[in-house]
Amino acid sequence: MRRLQYRYLTAALAASLLAASSASAETLYIEAGRLIDGVTNDVRTGQCLTVARDRIAAVGPCGAAPEGATRLDWSAFTVLPGLIDLHTHLADLGQSADLAAPIKASPAETALVGARNARVTLEAGFTSVRDVGTYRGLTDVALRNAIERGDVPGPRMWVAGAYITIPKGGGELNGVIPNEDLPSDMRLGVAATPDEAAAKTAYLLDQGADFIKTIATGAVLAIGTEPGAPELTVDQLRAVVKVAHSRGKKVTAHAHGAEGIKNAIRAGVDSIEHASLADEEALQLAKTHGTWLAMDIYNGDYIDEIGTKEGWPAEYLRKNRETTDAQRAAFRRAVELGVNIGYATDAGVYPHGLNARQFRNMVRYGMTPMQAIQSATGRAAEEMGRDDVGAIVPGRYADLVAVRADPLADITALEKIDHVMKGGMLVR
Missing domain, CATH: 2.30.40.10 (Urease, subunit C, domain 1)
Incomplete structure (x- = not known):
């Protein structure tokens, strides 16, 4: 009281x-x-x-x-x-053991949960976020607009609208019902060909997306996909980049595996999310191209502890164990090489408002405290191409x-x- x-x-x-x-x-x-x-x-x-x-x-x-x-x-x-977090999922329910949770919640309920997430994120000191996708497509656009109107408190949001992903790929809600039977707003970015990828990109930008999020490899937290396996092809990724860049918008790629990371960089994406299994060639390629890395090196601990306690799918826990230490080693090497690194947490996998917990790991794995702070301020703004924040x-x-x-x-x-x-x- x-x-x-x-x-x-x-x-x-x-x-x-x-x-x-x-x-x-x-x-x-x-x-x-x-x-x-x-x-x-x-x-x-x-x-x-x-x-x-x-x-x-x-x-x-x-x-x-x-x-x-x-x-x-x-x-x-x-x-x-x-502070700026470059990898959040405000307009979503958050991770749990219930695979069907995203489909059980209506778009309206998801938006209301997003409003709560936005408030606690702002109160934690994160005044800007790049929100990198939601199962309920365009819910993030609605949340961003509500914040901008002053209807709800929250950080400045730059949103992706939906995931550009292959059918049954890392950006789909797999393992609940047949993917073809999922609500249409959960498949706004599903693309099987380069032409479809280009069309979906144009659609999301027309609907108010600020940038495009692609799924270049499988995911840790998606049933039936493997983090090391490439998904979107180089041609599909290039088609996305061509449309987005022609409109002055950036493209980021979810990519854990080394081959998928290299595919995305060669296709011209602006940043890589996760980069968990990046090898030396991938890191050198990122440095040469000026590609940014957004590496969430805190939440592996949370997934292992809480996911095990709550009974998350064994597949999730296995893939998390296979990527956590490798990602931190890749992060340390990226710091040594001077690769561009922005502050990115994957908040939503763990509770919103705890975004700052990653700072300790960034220092532990090679950054100075000042470098870590700049990754979430001036450097994060640079990654987004913004000169008004950070x-x-x-x-x-x-x-x-x-x-x-x-x-x-x-x-x-x-x-x-x-x-x-x-x-x-x-x-x-």
């Missing part, structure tokens, strides 16, 4: 502050104790941020607040850009987090965010 009362009190105080800032030309003057900007290696003290409406207007040494501005004292905190510099959205502990001394400090701001609005 006390915790609930505290949350209500915090919300009321935040509302009062926001009302005050709105009444004073919507300007905030934020005093940071330590400032990490997300793009440089500097840690600055004595810095103040001027926030005008939803953007950062200025960053510089503290002094007198601009006339009419509301001063916000975060001098006891390290202030960073709002950094504390003038002109970008005033998406900020504040932590009392020093994340450079203990990266797990980011698992306990004290304050969150999105677009100049205090979330908590």
Whole structure:
């Protein structure tokens, strides 16, 4: 009860502050104790941020607040850009032992679950996400639009709409009913030929997808597919890339196996999800092409522990064991080679709001704390091709987090965010 009362009190105080800032030309003057900007290696003290409406207007040494501005004292905190997760599944039910769960939930119910997921993700300090697919196609588009309208609280979302996958591939809901009998919104991206892949890509973009997610290999969490086995062909992948790039949109590829990773890179995709079984040739190819890797090196532990406890399919648990350690070794080597790496967790496999747990593994497997932070701020924005998020510099959205502990001394400090701001609005 006390915790609930505290949350209500915090919300009321935040509302009062926001009302005050709105009444004073919507300007905030934020005093940071330590400032990490997300793009440089500097840690600055004595810095103040001027926030005008939803953007950062200025960053510089503290002094007198601009006339009419509301001063916000975060001098006891390290202030960073709002965090970015490049691999989430907000608009979905989450992983469980029940293979049929996605089909049991209606699109409306799935969207409502997504709204809850969005709120807890934002409160955890992740002010932007790339949402990389949902079984109920286009539910993510609806959730993104609701957040943008202000109907529900949540992070900025860039969404895929659905998976481009072969029939019965890693992007299908296999093992429940015959795939041909699945609802049509669960098969929006199923493609058997290059022409079908191109057509499905165009359709998803027409329906509001921000980028395209392809399934280049089998999946760990899909019945009847193997992570090391290629699925979409090079020609299919090229057809997707051609359509998406012609519209200025990026393409990412779910790819665990080395051959599928190389197929996707040679086809021109912009990023690879998972990259669990990447060999030296695949990593060197990624470095040569500038292809980004989005490697979820935390959730293997969660799948093994909770999946075993809850009775997830034995096939899932076996494939997870076969990929977890290999993926972490590939991650370490990718860091050594200087391959582009963005922060990507696969939240939805484990509970939303725990996204920051991956930071500790990124440091454990080769990154410095600053590199890990940048992977979820400036570097993540770079991977998405965005110049409006991910950094504390003038002109970008005033998406900020504040932590009392020093994340450079203990990266797990980011698992306990004290304050969150999105677009100049205090979330908590």
